[in-house]
Amino acid sequence: MNARSGDAPGRRRLYLDTSAYLCILLAQGGSEDLERETDGAELLSSVLLILEARRNLIRLARAGTLKPDSYKTCIERVDRDARLLVLRDLTLDLCQSNLVPAVTTPHSLDLAHVRSALWFHASERIDRFVTLDHSQKEAARELGLPV
Numbered sequence: 001m002n003a004r005s006g007d008a009p010g011r012r013r014l015y016l017d018t019s020a021y022l023c024i025l026l027a028q029g030g031s032e033d034l035e036r037e038t039d040g041a042e043l044l045s046s047v048l049l050i051l052e053a054r055r056n057l058i059r060l061a062r063a064g065t066l067k068p069d070s071y072k073t074c075i076e077r078v079d080r081d082a083r084l085l086v087l088r089d090l091t092l093d094l095c096q097s098n099l100v101p102a103v104t105t106p107h108s109l110d111l112a113h114v115r116s117a118l119w120f121h122a123s124e125r126i127d128r129f130v131t132l133d134h135s136q137k138e139a140a141r142e143l144g145l146p147v
Contacts, residue, residue: 001038001081012041012127015117015145016085017110018052019132021045025053025074026066034130044086044126046116048109053078088116101142110136117145 001024016038024031024038057074060066066074088094094115106114110133117129117140129140129147141147 001043001077001084013044013120013124014038014041015044015113015120015126015129016049017045017113017129017131017133017136018049018056019136020130021049021053021081022056023132025077026060030132037128037130041127042086043084044117044120045088046113047087047089048112048116049085049087050078050082052109086120088119090116094119099143101139104135104139104142106136106139110139114140114143114145118143121145 014037020034022028024034054075057066057071057078061068061071090112094112097115099115099118100111101114113131113136114129117126120126127146129137129145131137131140131147137147
């Protein structure tokens with residue numbers, strides 16, 4: 001993951017949710033396209049991305065899907081990437097917000113990601129809300145985020 005400084009003119013601002021991040025981290029199908037899209041962009045997310053990524057890596061390791069060496073490499077990368085991403089804390093004002101999609105009812109953590117993206121978008125337009133989760137994508141679209 002190669003996020004670049006937020007001071008470059010014309011930079012792309014992408015909100016990266018956990019599903020897209022894990023796709024890249026675990027080199028799953030479609031990760032090449034996501035890596036190309038995110039390369040050089042300012043990458044925004046919620047601190048939830050770190051929590052969800054670490055939790056999923058532990059789950060995969062316990063299930064035997066992720067070997068110990070790969071687990072160690074992935075956890076180290078999450079720690080490095082946490083310093084490269086621009087992360088929004090999960091705060092009370094974010095949780096108390098009345099922003100909810102009109103039709104879609106996202107899961108709580110998905111809603112927190114969408115609200116975090118809206119918070120970034122309000123201060124400076126984001127170019128895309130990047131997710132592999134169809135329901136979350138619809139929620140983001142309903143609230144006016146570029147998907």
